[in-house]
Amino acid sequence: MPTARPLRIGTRSSPLALAQARGLRDLLAAADPARPAEIVPITTTGDTRKGSLAAFGGKGAFVKELDRALAAGDVDVCLHCMKDVPGDAPRPPGFLWAAYLRRDDPRDCLLLPEGAPRRGLPDLPPGTRVGTSAVRRRAQLRRRHPHLETREFRGNINSRIARLDAGEYDAAVLAYAGLRRAGLEQRATEVIAEDVLCPAVGSAVLGAECRRDDTAVAAALRGLDDPGTRTHVTAERAMLRALNGHCNSPIAGHATTGPDGRVSLVGMVFAADGAAWARARASADPGDAADLGASVADALLTQGARALIEGTAH
Numbered sequence: 133m134p135t136a137r138p139l140r141i142g143t144r145s146s147p148l149a150l151a152q153a154r155g156l157r158d159l160l161a162a163a164d165p166a167r168p169a170e171i172v173p174i175t176t177t178g179d180t181r182k183g184s185l186a187a188f189g190g191k192g193a194f195v196k197e198l199d200r201a202l203a204a205g206d207v208d209v210c211l212h213c214m215k216d217v218p219g220d221a222p223r224p225p226g227f228l229w230a231a232y233l234r235r236d237d238p239r240d241c242l243l244l245p246e247g248a249p250r251r252g253l254p255d256l257p258p259g260t261r262v263g264t265s266a267v268r269r270r271a272q273l274r275r276r277h278p279h280l281e282t283r284e285f286r287g288n289i290n291s292r293i294a295r296l297d298a299g300e301y302d303a304a305v306l307a308y309a310g311l312r313r314a315g316l317e318q319r320a321t322e323v324i325a326e327d328v329l330c331p332a333v334g335s336a337v338l339g340a341e342c343r344r345d346d347t348a349v350a351a352a353l354r355g356l357d358d359p360g361t362r363t364h365v366t367a368e369r370a371m372l373r374a375l376n377g378h379c380n381s382p383i384a385g386h387a388t389t390g391p392d393g394r395v396s397l398v399g400m401v402f403a404a405d406g407a408a409w410a411r412a413r414a415s416a417d418p419g420d421a422a423d424l425g426a427s428v429a430d431a432l433l434t435q436g437a438r439a440l441i442e443g444t445a446h
C-alpha cells in the first residue's frame with residue numbers, strides 16, 4: 133500500500149503548543165502507522181505582540197492565522213486549546229471539530245519563585261504580587277484573597293516562569309494542565325480548588341479542527357474524540373455563546389458528569405474587581421448539553437451578568 137502524504141498539523145509555535153502538537157502527532161501515528169503526521173508551527177499575532185491582549189483583538193489573535201492556513205489547505209488539521217477559541221464569533225462554517233481530546237485537570241495552580249518556601253494562596257503575605265493576566269483569575273483572586281495584589285502577566289509559560297524566578301513577581305497563577313504538558317508540574321505549590329478559582333470555559337481541552345469536506349482527515353481524527361469531553365465543551369461553549377462575552381470577559385464555566393450520567397454545569401460571571409458576581413448551576417442529560425449551556429447563561433443574565441460583562445473594559 134503506498135504511504136499517504138503526511139497529515140500536516142497546524143499549531144501555534146509556543147513551546148506548550150508544540151508539545152501539545154507532538155502529542156497529537158503521536159496519537160495519530162499510533163492509530164494509523166501508514167499515515168505519518170508532521171507539525172507545522174504557525175506564529176500568531178497573539179504570540180508576537182506584547183502588552184494587553186484586549187488591545188489587539190483578544191483571544192482571536194491566537195486563532196486567526198491558524199484558520200487562514202487551514203482554509204487555504206496549507207495544513208490539514210489545527211490543534212487548539214479550546215480555552216483560546218473565542219466564544220463570541222462563530223467558527224468558519226467549513227470547519228469541523230473532528231476530535232476533542234480527553235480533558236486534563238482544568239484547574240489553575242499557584243507557582244512561587246524557585247527556592248521560595250512552598251505555601252498556598254491563603255498563606256501568602258498581604259501585598260504579594262501575583263502575576264496573572266486573565267480577568268477571570270484576577271477577579272476571583274480579588275474576591276477570595278483580597279490581601280493579594282494582582283499584576284498583568286503575559287507571555288508563554290516558560291517566559292512567565294523565568295520572570296517569576298527573576299523576582300519580577302512574588303507568585304503566579306497558571307493553568308495546571310499547561311504546566312503539566314510543559315513538564316513543569318513539580319513547580320505548582322497549590323492546585324487551586326474550583327470554589328476559589330472556577331476554570332475558564334474549555335480549559336484543559338485540546339480540540340482538533342479540520343475542513344468539513346476533508347472526510348479522510350475527519351475519519352483519522354474521529355477515533356481520538358472523547359465523547360464525555362465533547363459533551364462538556366458543548367455545554368460550556370453554549371453558555372459562553374449565549375452570554376455573548378467579549379474577548380476579555382470575566383466568565384468561568386465548568387461542566388462535569390456525575391455518577392448518574394447527568395451533566396452538571398456551573399457558570400460564573402464577575403465584576404473585574406471581584407466585588408460582584410453571578411453564579412448558576414444546572415444539570416441535564418448529556419444529549420441536552422447545548423440547552424444546558426443556554427439555560428445556565430439565562431440564569432446568569434437574570435442575575436445581572438450583562439452589566440458585569442459590559443462593566444469590564446474590552
Ligand SMILES: NCc1[nH]cc(CCC(=O)O)c1CC(=O)O
Pocket residue numbers: 213214215216305306307309310311334335336337338
Ligand atoms: N491563556 C493561554 C493558555 N491557553 C491554554 C493554556 C493551558 C492549557 C489549557 O487550559 O488548555 C494556557 C496557559 C495558561 O492559561 O496558563
